Amino acid sequence: MAAFGPQGPSDAAHVRGVIRKGLWTQHTSGLADGYVQGNIVILPEALASDFMRYCQRNPKPCPLLAVGEPGQPALPSLGKDIDIRTDVPLYHVWRHGELKEEVADITELWRPDLVTFVLGCSFSFEYALQEAGIRLRHIEESLNIAMYRTNIATEPAGPFSGAMVVTMRPMPAADAIRAVQVTSRFPNVHGAPVHIGDPSLIGIKDLGRPDYGDAVELAPGDIPVFWACGVTPQSAILTAQPAFCITHAPGAMLVTSLLNHQLASF
Structure with a gap:
């Protein structure tokens, strides 16, 4: 910085x-x-x-x-x-x-x-997560957030359609539960997670190879938590x-x- x-x-x-x-x-x-x-x-x-x-x-x-x-x-x-x-x-x-x-x-x-x-x-709700005591490792390591294309289809409109893109933040299970509560308060900045746990269930093959941003390793005891991402329109633009x-x-x-x-x- x-x-x-x-x-x-x-x-x-x-x-x-x-x-x-x-x-x-x-x-x-x-x-x-x-x-x-x-x-x-x-x-x-x-x-x-x-x-x-x-x-x-x-x-x-x-x-x-x-x-x-x-x-x-x-x-x-x-x-x-x-x-x-x-x-x-x-x-x-x-x-x-x-x-x-x-x-x-x-x-x-x-x-x-x-x-x-x-x-x-x-990024807007990350401040609220940190205020709640939840560590965000990509910020601690000065990395861009990891973003992945999924198999979750968006609803089309005119020429725009495509798969949802998500962000991922690794955290212990107890923090993941708290993160759901915190981010549910912010529907205008993606709200609660769209998926928690096994990334393959939403079409992500390798967390170590994000489509955008930087990979963040899961520490022992961590689970991946996924939120909808505003990079999704770039998928729609490709379509x-x-x-x-x-x-x-x-x-x-x-x-x-x-x-x-x-x-x-x-």
Whole structure:
């Protein structure tokens, strides 16, 4: 966290400022504790209504936090200074369903017909898990969260469909029970786990080889706990093959000015 100093950042606006200057292009896990982070999908307006319906039909992996106006890079409900063209550490640029570029700034790619979708991210409930005394080893080891494609189908809408992507956090059984209780309070950032235990039951062959992010080994007595993940739309993009689309790089989120406790349902 050299860009932020030895203690890391604590303020969302400061984090965005550092990212905007191009000084941080890595994953955002563990940054700005207490603030909501968001997954990003940016699509042409012609596809926006179909993608909106896809999110509404699949609220676990695609919980909508905000939708921008066509051509507008601002997201005032998430932070008064946000510029979606510069405030994500790393973007993926897709053309006809293929990943073509990885860039830290999309200002030159911006168009007047682009619509931004911000989806809830499990990084947001990690702060609540830590407050409950649950250790998160990927944060302790400064790793990106492990993400896996599954055999769990999402409900299609228009051209969008595909398999659910999940995040995995290893923990002892007692902590897993507590994690279910804690994350159930946050349905807007994926809520309770979708699976606990044997990864093969959801189509994951090898926990040591995540599709995105970094592998985290299970310690003796650990069980894997899986949450729906906002990278799921990238699976849907592979199916829909839009001519043009921009997403965040997995793990590299938009840090908003919303506080996690504002999203708690009880």
